[in-house]
Amino acid sequence: MKRSHKPISAERGAVAVEFALVAPILISLVLGIVEFSNFYNMQISVTQAAREGARTMAVKNDQALAKAAAKAGAPGIAPAGFNVSSANPTPFAFSTPACTAGATMKVIVTYQGQALTGLFGSSFKVKGEGAMQCGG
Secondary structure, rough: OOOOOOHHHHHHHHHHHHHHHHHHHHHHHHHHHHHHHHHHHHHHHHHHHHHHHHHHHHHOOOOHHHHHHHOOOOOOOOHEEEEOHHHHOOOOOOOOOOOOOOOEEEEEEEEEEEOOOOOOOOOOEEEEEEEEOOOO
């Protein structure tokens, strides 16, 4: 019983077609993972910035220092995209203008981030919230 072997050149065409069918799916999957990782990193950084701003305001009761701490609290992202605000949309405002002992200082930080791949859009907004009891 003889086995027939196809020439290798015939199999090369099949491999090229299979690769052409699978490659876009694999590339999209990798780009999606990269974009999600970028978004998640920004989310963690913005949340940390809000915590740092709330902590500084609660301890030192100085809005200028709290704004600087919020920007410095996220070293992995550009400070130019930050908007530190309370519930109202005024930039760099906090839940209360000053901390009183026992009150809770809340800081909301929003960041307009740029997408790396553009697969899901060119930019996205990330929001982080931080709260700390004043005087503590």
